[in-house]
Amino acid sequence: MVVISAGYPGFAPGPSARRSLGADGDDGVYAAIDLGTNNCRMLVARPTPDGFRVIDSYSRITRLGEGLAGSGTLSRAAMDRTLDALAHCADKMRRRGVTAARTVATEACRRARNGSAFLDEVRHKTGLxxxxxxxxxxxxxxLGGCAPLLDPEIPYALVFDIGGGSTELLWVELKPDGGLDVQGLASLPLGVVTVAEECGGGDLCSRTYRAVKERVMQLLRPFEAMHAVAEQVESGGVQMLGTSGTVTTLGGVHLGLKRYDRSLVDGISIEFADIFDVSRRLSCMTLRERAQHPCVGRERADLVLSGCAILEGLCELWPVGRLRVADRGLREGMLLDLMRVDAMEVA
Structure with missing residues (x-):
């Protein structure tokens, strides 16, 4: 299902943004878990005057949504892999003395017929x-997690997240007072896992690659008609910010890193011409060659081309010319929400 919205009602913490696990106080320890279609990720952090300091993290590719596009359900093997990862998260949270946490699931659990039953099993077996x-x-x-990377001198922004099971896109106006006005939201049922499975694997031929790009553009035409983004792009008033494994992988490949380094990738800007060049280089590699690349790896080798095709569809529809890469996003947004709520309560 494609979700197209004229706006988003507010930019405040969600109603369930806080769950206390222990004593509150200035020395609180906060955790955020993002369970996606492809990854299970966690951050544990302590607040600082200008944000937070990460004290622990966890990331594992579990492929929870493997086979979901065809069956409509989460497989037993995928659920078991994910349960094991979440058990590790719960153990880390206990050892770190987490006092408040938010733990969320996204597209795979939204779409699967047994998504709710799986989360009941997670609660029973891990306590999460x-x-x-x-x-x-x-x-x-x-958006809350990567907003610091937006350029306040450019009045509009296209902010997107290419996930495993879906792609979310926001059309944002940057206000002179520093506020963000979300004017539009689009959620496409296309992610790196769903596209790879629907297209018969990760080695997309040129025809299939082009078809994915065209489908992205077609699905977003109602969004374009609603918000006239192209007019603002033509006037030079739009920036593009991406957060996902696709854009961070492209960033690492573009920089020629021998090993992925978040500190070198987060916040860099890449010209569209360089994005297209890196995508072509990756598409010319075999699956084995991509698996051996230090910024791709075995677990992303069959998914990265799907992400590249989705990204190119966005770039061709809206030729902003340059993409800023964010190696931050959902988890950081949850942590900031939790800390903001606590700060408001203390005040």
């Missing part, structure tokens, strides 16, 4: 109470 959030809430949290 994951909530399945809407595409709008997912996009809001991602």
């Amino acid at each position: 109470r994951l909530e399945t959030i809407s595409p709008a809430e997912e996009a809001r949290l991602a």
Whole structure:
């Protein structure tokens, strides 16, 4: 299902943004878990005057949504892999003395017929109470996490997150007072896992690659008609910010890194011509060659081309000319929400 919205009602923490696990106080320890279609990720952090300091993290590719596009359900093997990852998260949270946390599930659990039953199983076996959030809430949290990378001198922004099972896109106006006005939201049922499975694997031929790009553009035409983004792009008033494994992988490949380094990738800008060049280079590699690339790896080798095709569809529809890369997003947005709520309560 394609979700197209004229706007988003507010930019405040969601109603379930806080779950206390222990004593509150200035020395609180906060955790955020993002269970996606492809990855299970966690951050644990302590607040600082200008944000937060990460004290622990966890990331594992579990492929929870493997086979979901065809069956409509989460497979037993995928659920078991994910349960194991979440058990590790719960153990880390206990050892770190987490006092408040938010744990969310996204597209795979939204779409699967047995998504709710799986989250009940997660609660029973790990003690973690994951909530399945809407595409709008997912996009809001991602924007909150990467908003510091937006250029305040450019009045509009296209902010997107290419996930495993879906792609979320926000059309944002940057106000002179520093506020963000979300004027439009689009959620497409296309992610790196769903596209790879629907197209018969990760080695997309040129015809299939082009078809994915065209489908992205077609699905977003109602969004373009509603918001006239192209007019603002033509006038030079639009920036583009992407957060996902696709854009960070492209960033690492573009920089020629021998090993992926978040500190070198987060916040860089890449010209569209360089994005297209990196995508072509990756498409010319075999699956094995991509798996051996230090910024791709075995677990992303069969998915990265799907992400590249989705990204190119966005770039061709809206030729902003340059993309800023964010190696931050949903988890950071959740942490900031939690800390903001606590700060408001203390005040």
